[in-house]
Amino acid sequence: MNQTKHAVDWQRMTPGVAILVLVTVIVVCIPDTWRQGAGVQTISNMFLQMSSLGVIAMGALMVTLTGGIDFTAGWGTALAGVVGGYAYLLTENLFVMVMASVLTGFLLGLCNGLVITRLGINPFVTTLAMMSACQGLSQMVLEGKYVMLDTRASRLIGGGTLNELLGITYSAGNPLTWLTQIISVPLLILALVAVVGFVLLNKTRAGIHIYAVGGKEEAAKYAGISIKNTKLLVYCFAGVCYGVASVIIMCRIAQITPTVSGTLLLDAIAATVIGGTSVAGGKGTVGGTVLGTIVIQLLASALIFFGMPDTLPQAVMGLAILVVLLLDSFFAKKQRSSHRIS
Amino acid sequence: MKKMLSVLLSAILTMSLFAACSQAAPDTSTPAESTSTVANTGESTGAKKRIGVAMINVTQPFFVDMIEAGNDAAEDYNVEIDWKSCEDSLDKQISVLENFIEADYDCIMVDAVDTVGIASTIEKAGKAGIPVVTMGQLVDTDYNVSTIYSDYLYASFITEMLWNATGQEGTLALIYGTKGNFTSDERQRGWEDVCGKLNINNVQKPSNFNPDEGYKAAQNLLSANKDLSGIFSVSDAVTASVYKAVSDAQREGNVIIASNDGNIDASQAVKDGKYLCTVLMGAKRVGYWNVKVATQLLNGEQLDPVLYLPEHLIVTDETKEKITNEWKLDTSAISIISPDDGIRLYDDYRSEFGPGQ
Numbered sequence: 001m002n003q004t005k006h007a008v009d010w011q012r013m014t015p016g017v018a019i020l021v022l023v024t025v026i027v028v029c030i031p032d033t034w035r036q037g038a039g040v041q042t043i044s045n046m047f048l049q050m051s052s053l054g055v056i057a058m059g060a061l062m063v064t065l066t067g068g069i070d071f072t073a074g075w076g077t078a079l080a081g082v083v084g085g086y087a088y089l090l091t092e093n094l095f096v097m098v099m100a101s102v103l104t105g106f107l108l109g110l111c112n113g114l115v116i117t118r119l120g121i122n123p124f125v126t127t128l129a130m131m132s133a134c135q136g137l138s139q140m141v142l143e144g145k146y147v148m149l150d151t152r153a154s155r156l157i158g159g160g161t162l163n164e165l166l167g168i169t170y171s172a173g174n175p176l177t178w179l180t181q182i183i184s185v186p187l188l189i190l191a192l193v194a195v196v197g198f199v200l201l202n203k204t205r206a207g208i209h210i211y212a213v214g215g216k217e218e219a220a221k222y223a224g225i226s227i228k229n230t231k232l233l234v235y236c237f238a239g240v241c242y243g244v245a246s247v248i249i250m251c252r253i254a255q256i257t258p259t260v261s262g263t264l265l266l267d268a269i270a271a272t273v274i275g276g277t278s279v280a281g282g283k284g285t286v287g288g289t290v291l292g293t294i295v296i297q298l299l300a301s302a303l304i305f306f307g308m309p310d311t312l313p314q315a316v317m318g319l320a321i322l323v324v325l326l327l328d329s330f331f332a333k334k335q336r337s338s339h340r341i342s
Numbered sequence: 343m344k345k346m347l348s349v350l351l352s353a354i355l356t357m358s359l360f361a362a363c364s365q366a367a368p369d370t371s372t373p374a375e376s377t378s379t380v381a382n383t384g385e386s387t388g389a390k391k392r393i394g395v396a397m398i399n400v401t402q403p404f405f406v407d408m409i410e411a412g413n414d415a416a417e418d419y420n421v422e423i424d425w426k427s428c429e430d431s432l433d434k435q436i437s438v439l440e441n442f443i444e445a446d447y448d449c450i451m452v453d454a455v456d457t458v459g460i461a462s463t464i465e466k467a468g469k470a471g472i473p474v475v476t477m478g479q480l481v482d483t484d485y486n487v488s489t490i491y492s493d494y495l496y497a498s499f500i501t502e503m504l505w506n507a508t509g510q511e512g513t514l515a516l517i518y519g520t521k522g523n524f525t526s527d528e529r530q531r532g533w534e535d536v537c538g539k540l541n542i543n544n545v546q547k548p549s550n551f552n553p554d555e556g557y558k559a560a561q562n563l564l565s566a567n568k569d570l571s572g573i574f575s576v577s578d579a580v581t582a583s584v585y586k587a588v589s590d591a592q593r594e595g596n597v598i599i600a601s602n603d604g605n606i607d608a609s610q611a612v613k614d615g616k617y618l619c620t621v622l623m624g625a626k627r628v629g630y631w632n633v634k635v636a637t638q639l640l641n642g643e644q645l646d647p648v649l650y651l652p653e654h655l656i657v658t659d660e661t662k663e664k665i666t667n668e669w670k671l672d673t674s675a676i677s678i679i680s681p682d683d684g685i686r687l688y689d690d691y692r693s694e695f696g697p698g699q
Contacts, residue, residue, distance in 0.1 A: 144403055260553065262552050304562050
């Protein structure tokens with residue numbers, strides 16, 4: 001008798017499983033001091049903190065899908081921020097600042113893309129060199145100084161809630177209050193970028209090309225897909241993401257400063273990989289990357305909740321990422337062997 | 343042709359990567375006034391004396407201001423000065439110092455990445471007859487003058503002041519810089535000693551001198567500690583985002599903020615009532631004063647092995663009144679000035695430390 005087995009796609013479930021495990025551990029083991037203080041505000045903070053990372057991770061996703069790499073995530077974000085900030089200093093217009101940041105990011109991505117596709121330079125070397133260039137340039141723009149940024153609009157962009165954006169006030173006890181507290185403007189921006197990314201990857205021809213180039217570049221070439229234009233597109237998209245993220249960060253911290261690159265690059269790559277994106281290219285989803293970003297944020301929050309010594313977070317984060325990757329690899333092998341049996 | 347161009351561009355990009363990684367600060371040295379050669383003893387025989395400075399990095403706004411004022415001091419004291427970034431790397435800093443020694447610089451200034459790791463290279467410079475100034479750090483060799491700041495003293499005082507300002511209630515938080523950074527460690531030590539002595543419930547988080555991380559740290563501390571009544575952020579650049587986090591959490595009225603460094607923005611924030619206090623080190627004062635110390639060594643002056651930068655606590659008159667009359671804190675070792683004086687002195691380093699002062 002024939003039985004049709006529907007194999008569970010454990011590999012795609014890895015980020016979801018990781019989130020479930022982390023949330024369970026946190027809820028069960030969280031110290032009392034945090035349990036008393038935790039609530040809507042804590043969840044809101046987590047979503048707020050992950051928004052800029054999530055936007056950068058969307059850019060990293062696109063590049064990784066084509067089998068590329070982009071080291072300019074961190075310093076590119078800083079450069080986009082200070083250029084936008086400089087534009088703000090000249091014009092005192094927040095809209096101009098946003099446009100300048102996004103345009104700078106786009107131009108950075110365009111530069112990366114052109115060097116990689118038209119001149120045939122390896123993405124590793126190209127983006128590594130550009131990263132250093134961005135680092136130097138970001139210091140030059142404001143001569144290394146920081147400038148305060150504090151307007152009503154910037155406060156809204158950096159951390160305003162949904163009801164602040166809509167100008168709605170709920171009465172105490174209204175169940176919608178907690179929902180609108182959690183949904184912040186940066187989270188909405190992340191959602192918008194994610195939707196654009198989803199549509200690009202799943203509803204357009206360009207998306208098909210992106211997966212094809214990452215999956216098997218030679219085959220894509222013979223299928224008539226323009227490898228160069230596809231790769232150029234993803235680097236431009238990534239650059240725009242850095243510009244958008246820089247605006248969120250500057251508005252959140254109320255400063256225009258070059259010293260924000262931090263661990264953005266590593267965290268963004270980690271978010272895409274944990275989200276199921278293959279570094280070899282051709283595999284990955286927007287949803288997975290969003291889940292990967294949530295995992296990174298949960299990990300960071302868990303380390304704080306459990307009072308880990310401050311010297312440990314990076315080490316623990318790295319180990320946790322390895323665990324997720326091992327799980328991913330385990331489920332992938334399990335899936336391949338179940339396909340062979342069926 | 344295209345392949346050759348690709349190879350050439352790869353090589354250029356790789357070289358630019360290495361060049362950019364060296365992140366040399368703007369070379370501010372001026373051409374020597376004469377073509378006299380440098381004697382083997384390392385002393386210039388008519389040309390300006392040369393000072394080589396090995397900075398931890400040149401990306402922090404504090405260091406950028408230091409360099410700006412340091413260049414003014416070089417001009418006023420008639421020396422050449424070369425600033426080099428060490429990219430937060432001890433290895434690189436050792437290389438930079440060795441290059442200075444090889445090039446016969448007349449004096450070396452170093453902001454040590456690691457005070458223990460750099461000691462042997464400083465000794466090497468000393469044995470080569472080159473005086474060394476270790477800025478902001480206590481490095482224990484026979485060949486250097488350590489210029490340090492009263493971080494421990496002022497951090498201790500601020501902690502006690504903050505505790506009193508909060509009515510001696512609730513939990514206090516410290517947002518420090520980075521473990522291993524001498525300045526940050528000293529401020530943290532001052533904080534911990536006072537919290538221990540007065541049995542203050544406190545929490546601590548690092549910011550790595552990154553405003554974004556400082557914002558997140560403050561946000562998390564506010565979430566976890568509903569009774570948080572005061573935050574001491576050890577760097578003005580980070581304090582601005584800490585204040586933003588407190589403001590976003592709508593707890594401006596019940597969380598008091600203290601800061602350090604004495605930037606103009608911070609002094610203004612004290613004046614506006616946003617911060618309780620800041621401490622005027624002043625990045626520009628630090629830069630100018632350190633170059634002055636270096637030129638004193640170049641001129642053969644005998645200096646104490648440890649020198650302290652004059653610092654000032656910036657508070658409003660109202661707070662000063664409380665310090666003395668209500669909280670009765672010991673101010674014998676503390677210099678207290680107003681925010682307006684703090685703003686003036688931040689840029690007026692020449693009148694404070696210039697030639698003849």
